[in-house]
Every structure is written in structure tokens, then in C-alpha cells.
Amino acid sequence: MAYSLRIPGTGLLLAVLLTAAPLASRAQGTVTLVGKVSGKTADSVAVSIRENLLDPKEQTTYAAVNDRGEFRLAVQVSGPTRADLVYDDDVADLFLEPGMALEVKFKGNDLAATVRYKGKGAEPNTFLAEMDERFTEVDGFQVLPENIMFYEAGFLHFLDYRRKEQRKFYENTIDNEHYSAAFRDYINSEIDYSYANDRLTYQDLREQVVATEGRLKMTPTYYDFLNDKALINNPVALRSELYQEFLLNYVHYMATSGGHQRTDPSFYQVCYDIAKSQLSGPTRPIIMGRVLQESFRFGHVKQSAAMLADFRAADAKNEYFPVLQQDFETHKAFAIGAPAPNFHLTTASGDSVSLRSFAGKLVYINFWRTTSGLALRDLPYAADLIKRFDGKNIVFLNVALDENEPAWKQLVLGKKLPGVHVRAAGGMRSAIAKAYAIQDVPAYFLLAEDGTFLNTKPKRLSSRAAVDEIKQSFGKAGTYSSTLPSSAGK
Structure with a gap:
């Protein structure tokens, strides 16, 4: 159970864990669940528990749902624990303790809103469901979307009111x-x-x-x-x-x-x-x-x-x-400071190029291909960015993952595209695509002067923020090195 929303991309951490920390003194035991699904929409039901808070892998116990919508499963728990009851694409909160024997009923098309409990352990799990319905599912008790608009005094009043209602x-x-x-x-x-x-x-x-x-x-x-x-x-x-x-x-x-x-x-x-x-x-x-x-x-x-x-x-x-x-x-x-995989490729004019030949320079790598509309839209911005950093200690390296070499050459040479342009034979199946774990294009990497990763997801060529990001990257590898313990590089 959680009362704060998850906000992707904000850098804020708002309730993402699934269970409690394992404690040495917690008793081992079994929880049984027998249940009935009205209007079956899936063939199995599951209970998921994360035993180790630092391990993303969950302990998941499955049970088949028969033609009558009935299921039965037993879950091993190491003590009082948060868990998830999962059916189809829906999830309901559980609180499990050794010895619980729950009877569960819900509608197949709406587990969270219709789940009902009987048996040993029914009271706490019913409370969780009602708590979610009264508070978590009500926008008026959430920070987003409206209450975040308050100034300090109003926001504190909202928090105090919510806590008072929860306590009541x-x-x-x-x-x-x-x-x-x-x-x-x-x-x-x-x-x-x-x-x-x-x-x-x-x-x-x-x-x-x-x-x-x-x-x-x-x-x-x-x-x-x-x-x-x-x-x-x-x-x-x-x-x-x-x-x-x-x-x-x-x-x-x-x-x-x-x-x-x-x-x-x-x-x-x-x-x-x-x-x-x-x-x-x-x-x-x-x-x-x-x-x-x-x-x-x-x-x-x-x-x-x-x-x-x-x-x-x-x-x-x-x-x-x-x-x-x-x-x-x-x-x-692919962490900051890890060496970027070296490679040897050929430019559109027939010259051989390796990553190590750019040692001592920042390297902005752009993986692209001529059949990608998104990658093609970045080309004018790439030209402008290269012009802005003309004479600076940076190389803009464009790696084409193209199967069609003539089409690539015609575009690069015909349009006189600036920067260093090379092609990887084999395209997405090429060694360099695998070495850099490329799933799709465009994909970008910013390498430090020492050939290590500085940013595996830098601003796109078309982003206005790319200029400032690159400016701040000159010499940054040395700044990182100065913060390392004396034994870190040994």
C-alpha cells in the first residue's frame, strides 16, 4: 500500500517497493489462499513477494484457475510481509502472516475494486482494500494532480487533513x-x-x-x-x-x-x-x-x-x-567511467577509423540509418551542432547501421554531411551494434577524452540542451577521477 504516486522521469522516489525488509527474528510459515473468480478472464492467479528488498526478482507463487473460477495456493512467508495478489493485469494489496488461511472472491474484470476476504487474516486485508478505496483511489487525497498547486501553507493543511482522516x-x-x-x-x-x-x-x-x-x-x-x-x-x-x-x-x-x-x-x-x-x-x-x-x-x-x-x-x-x-x-x-568498446570501421570516403584514433577528444556517437525518419530529422541539427563546436576538442562520430551501402554513401557524400561518417556492415546485427547494445536508432553516447562512457543517454542532437551538456562535459572525466578513493583505480 502506498499513498504517493510514482512519477517517471522526475528523479523523485515515491513508493516503489513491494514488501518489507527481511528480519532475522521473523517466523517462517505458510499462508493458504482459496478463492473464486466470477467471470474468469485468465487461467491463473499469483501471489508475488519480494523477500530481499535489494533484489528486483520476486518470489511468485502461481495457481491454476479451473473452469468454475476456483483456485487454491500456498505461499511460504518468512514473517509479516507485504505482497501482491495478481490476476490478469490487475493487482490487489495483501498483508500476509504465517498461519493465515484466506478465502478470496473477486470479479475477473476488476480485482482491486471487488476483492473480498473471509477466513483467518481477512480483517487486515479487508482494511487494506478499504484504505485504498477511501484514500489511494481518491484524487483529493493525492498530491497530484491538484494538491501540488498549493503554496506551502495550503499544502501543509492538505497533508494534515489527509493524515487526520487516515487516523480517524x-x-x-x-x-x-x-x-x-x-x-x-x-x-x-x-x-x-x-x-x-x-x-x-x-x-x-x-x-x-x-x-x-x-x-x-x-x-x-x-x-x-x-x-x-x-x-x-x-x-x-x-x-x-x-x-x-x-x-x-x-x-x-x-x-x-x-x-x-x-x-x-x-x-x-x-x-x-x-x-x-x-x-x-x-x-x-x-x-x-x-x-x-x-x-x-x-x-x-x-x-x-x-x-x-x-x-x-x-x-x-x-x-x-x-x-x-x-x-x-x-x-x-555501460556505467560512467567504463571503457567504451573499440571498433574499426570505414568512412564514406574509404578511410579506416577506430575509436581509439580519437583519444584525447570528447566523442559524441550517433547511431543512425538512412531508413529511420527520426534519425534523418536530426541531421540538420547535427550540422548546426558541429558548426557550434568547430575547432573544439570534440568529434561527432556518426555510425550508420545500414544494410544498403550505396544509399548511405550517396546521402553522406551527396549532402556533404559534416562530422565523421562510418558504416557498420550488418546493420543492427553488426558487432558494434551488439557491443553497444543498440536496440533501435537513433541512439547516442557521449564519451570522455579517455575513451570511457560519460553519458549513455545524452541530449539528442535536436535538443537545445545538447549544447550546454557538451560544454559541461569537457574535462569532466578528470573531475570524476579526482573524487575517487586512491585505491579505486588499482
Whole structure:
């Protein structure tokens, strides 16, 4: 369950995890679900649990739905846990504890809105469904789309009102007899951290959504709620995904408040150190690991390797390191600082060119082909961009993934296209296309002067922001190197 929307592309982290952190003291056990689907639309039902918060792989248990719409499944759980009941393309929240025996009924065309529970464990799962219906599914209780428009005082009033209504619903519904302490802690944490997370991310989110007004200046006391140490280190809240998201946003906030921006080479190292120094208990390695996963994707490969080595020493039970090690191996080939694959190709005029021949220069690589309308539309912008950086220490390298060599040559030579133009025989099946994991064109890469990746998704040639991005990239590889630990490059 979560009360904040996910916002793709904003850089904000708003409730994306699926279950609670594994705790050493949690009891092992089985949960059974027997159910009936009215109006069957799929042949199976599933329950998905993410046992390890740093592992994207879910433990999914499937059960067949027979011709009468009936199903039965048993799920192994390691303790009180968030889970997803999945049918067709629909999902409903579950809270599972060892020993639960649920009877589930729903309509095949609308699981989330029609699901009903009976049996042992029915009360907490019914509460989740009703909580979602009363709050999550009502726009008036969401930050987006309308409430983000409020200025500070109005937004705080909205958050206070929502929390008050959630508490009222909780107090009028939940008792100690039918709801375990673990579930009560979970719901209380969801309420508290939906408030805290939305308050923490409000200024950044509003700046992005309400672009016409610019960034709000907050009152001096707006962020004082973060001084509550119990809010930051709260082991009771471990089962809440919003608590973990709040902590990651908190680490980001502390880093930026200290003058470190996301574009700084040291940003993820700073975030990692904040998590390591300010968090404690089982939450600490989870948030350190989350920062590492960000670094694997957006940080320097050598810096990530150094932090991963440090994490291994901190993960005494080896609970998370294997997952992080695998994630690092998956992303390191295209991480910042990783060497770009070398190649030898032939230009339209017949000259042989290798990537290494451009050592010491920025290299903007444009993968394209003559049959791609989108790639062709970028050509005039490419010419303008090349003209802007004439005489600068940068090469614009255009790699055509064309099967038709004559057509490519005719276009390049006939139009006198600027920049360096080469063609990869075999097109999308060529060695270079595989080496750079090209799925479609156009695709762009910005390489540093030392031949390493600087940006695997730079601004497009047609983007006005491409000029500023390139200007800021000269010498940036050296800036990254200066932030690395002395042992990172060894």
C-alpha cells in the first residue's frame, strides 16, 4: 500500500517497493489462499513477494484457475510481509502472516475494486482494500494532480487533513483482537511516512510540475520535522515501503542541502556516507544498498566498485552483498567511467577509423540509418551542432547501421554531411551494434577524452540542451577521477 504516486522521469522516489525488509527474528510459515473468480478472464492467479528488498526478482507463487473460477495456493512467508495478489493485469494489496488461511472472491474484470476476504487474516486485508478505496483511489487525497498547486501553507493543511482522516479511519476500524501488532505498526508507519515523504519531496516536485512559477522558497521551519531522530531511525517502521522511500529521499535531501547536486561526481558517495553514518540497525544496509544501486546506474564505475567493497565489510550476514554484486556486474559495462568498446570501421570516403584514433577528444556517437525518419530529422541539427563546436576538442562520430551501402554513401557524400561518417556492415546485427547494445536508432553516447562512457543517454542532437551538456562535459572525466578513493583505480 502506498499513498504517493510514482512519477517517471522526475528523479523523485515515491513508493516503489513491494514488501518489507527481511528480519532475522521473523517466523517462517505458510499462508493458504482459496478463492473464486466470477467471470474468469485468465487461467491463473499469483501471489508475488519480494523477500530481499535489494533484489528486483520476486518470489511468485502461481495457481491454476479451473473452469468454475476456483483456485487454491500456498505461499511460504518468512514473517509479516507485504505482497501482491495478481490476476490478469490487475493487482490487489495483501498483508500476509504465517498461519493465515484466506478465502478470496473477486470479479475477473476488476480485482482491486471487488476483492473480498473471509477466513483467518481477512480483517487486515479487508482494511487494506478499504484504505485504498477511501484514500489511494481518491484524487483529493493525492498530491497530484491538484494538491501540488498549493503554496506551502495550503499544502501543509492538505497533508494534515489527509493524515487526520487516515487516523480517524484507523481508530474507528482496527482493534487489538483481529489485527496483529505487526499490521498495526505497518499501517501507522504508512500513515506517518506518507505524510513525511510527501512533505519532504513537495518543493522539488512542485518545481517540476508547476514550471511557470519556479522553485518555491520555503519558510525557515518547513524542514524542521526532519530533526526528529525517531522519524529517521524507526525500526518499527521497517515493514513500510514508504519509510524506506522516505529515507532514500532524506539522504538525497541531506546531500543537496550540503551543496552536493545530483550532477556532482561525488553525489552518490556523499549519499552513501550519509546513510552509513546517520542510519542504524537493519535499515542501514538497505538504504546504503539503494544508494549503491543508484550509483551503479548513474555514477562512476570505479566509485561504485569502491563503495561496493566497503558495503561487503558492513554486510556481516552477507544478506545483501550477493544481490548488489550481481546488479553491479549487470550495469558496469555501460556505467560512467567504463571503457567504451573499440571498433574499426570505414568512412564514406574509404578511410579506416577506430575509436581509439580519437583519444584525447570528447566523442559524441550517433547511431543512425538512412531508413529511420527520426534519425534523418536530426541531421540538420547535427550540422548546426558541429558548426557550434568547430575547432573544439570534440568529434561527432556518426555510425550508420545500414544494410544498403550505396544509399548511405550517396546521402553522406551527396549532402556533404559534416562530422565523421562510418558504416557498420550488418546493420543492427553488426558487432558494434551488439557491443553497444543498440536496440533501435537513433541512439547516442557521449564519451570522455579517455575513451570511457560519460553519458549513455545524452541530449539528442535536436535538443537545445545538447549544447550546454557538451560544454559541461569537457574535462569532466578528470573531475570524476579526482573524487575517487586512491585505491579505486588499482
